[in-house]
Amino acid sequence: MDIATTQLKRCDLLSVNGRIDSYTAPQVEDALKSLLDKGRYKIVLDMAGVDFMSSKGWWVLIEAQKACRRYNRGEVVLVDLQDKLRESLNLVGMGSYFKVFDDVTTAVGSF
Amino acid sequence: MTTEVFPGSYASLHPIREFVVKAARQAGFDEAGVYSVELAVDEACSNIIEHAYGGESKGDIRCTYQISAESLTIILKDRGKRFNPENVPDPDFSAQLENLKVGGAGLFLMRKMMDMVTFEFNENGNVLTMVKYRPPSSD
Numbered sequence: 001m002d003i004a005t006t007q008l009k010r011c012d013l014l015s016v017n018g019r020i021d022s023y024t025a026p027q028v029e030d031a032l033k034s035l036l037d038k039g040r041y042k043i044v045l046d047m048a049g050v051d052f053m054s055s056k057g058w059w060v061l062i063e064a065q066k067a068c069r070r071y072n073r074g075e076v077v078l079v080d081l082q083d084k085l086r087e088s089l090n091l092v093g094m095g096s097y098f099k100v101f102d103d104v105t106t107a108v109g110s111f
Numbered sequence: 112m113t114t115e116v117f118p119g120s121y122a123s124l125h126p127i128r129e130f131v132v133k134a135a136r137q138a139g140f141d142e143a144g145v146y147s148v149e150l151a152v153d154e155a156c157s158n159i160i161e162h163a164y165g166g167e168s169k170g171d172i173r174c175t176y177q178i179s180a181e182s183l184t185i186i187l188k189d190r191g192k193r194f195n196p197e198n199v200p201d202p203d204f205s206a207q208l209e210n211l212k213v214g215g216a217g218l219f220l221m222r223k224m225m226d227m228v229t230f231e232f233n234e235n236g237n238v239l240t241m242v243k244y245r246p247p248s249s250d
């Protein structure tokens with residue numbers, strides 16, 4: 001799995017490529033945690049390259065979302081979710097905890 | 112009936128998923144159906160490692176699939192602790208984010224993704240059977 005972080009003016013862009021399961025989710029958790037540790041709470045997560053995501057991965061995002069939204073200091077937003085991931089997110093009922101954008105420019109502009 | 116045995120570690124999740132994805136494609140599921148099977152099996156095996164075995168490299172996961180005219184059946188066997196699904200409450204996704212309790216989504220997802228999910232426990236360990244009906248046009 002590849003994770004790239006780009007610091008932008010208004011937020012940080014995290015691009016993940018690969019499969020997020022119980023084996024790889026800790027890498028995503030570490031990447032998010034290193035942003036939170038620097039006090040960066042506005043995060044755009046580009047999911048275009050993610051073709052599998054288990055509940056372990058969603059819980060990592062939920063935990064990050066809790067930390068970011070605390071004191072209204074920021075948010076994790078998702079970009080370009082593949083249809084199968086979006087469907088499973090909504091089927092599980094976790095969809096309401098995240099804003100999902102179609103492209104990075106709009107997502108970055110939301111901050 | 113086709114069986115493969117995988118070590119009970121998180122690194123096995125990808126090869127286990129590949130094994131059942133092949134079966135789901137063979138059974139004629141569309142991409143959404145294939146993903147349902149892939150996700151249900153991943154969640155089941157993650158639970159086996161985390162809860163039945165209580166960690167990685169404690170035992171194997173025996174994965175079997177069978178394709179019949181009506182359905183795809185997946186059987187996962189482990190030799191870990193007894194798993195009682197009645198002890199796992201569904202997560203409450205109507206909760207406010209700050210009150211949302213982490214965990215317990217695996218079983219919930221398995222039941223959403225598959226048509227039948229049953230657990231048995233015998234002297235050899237846990238036997239989890241999951242069934243998904245094949246699309247009518249696949250024959």
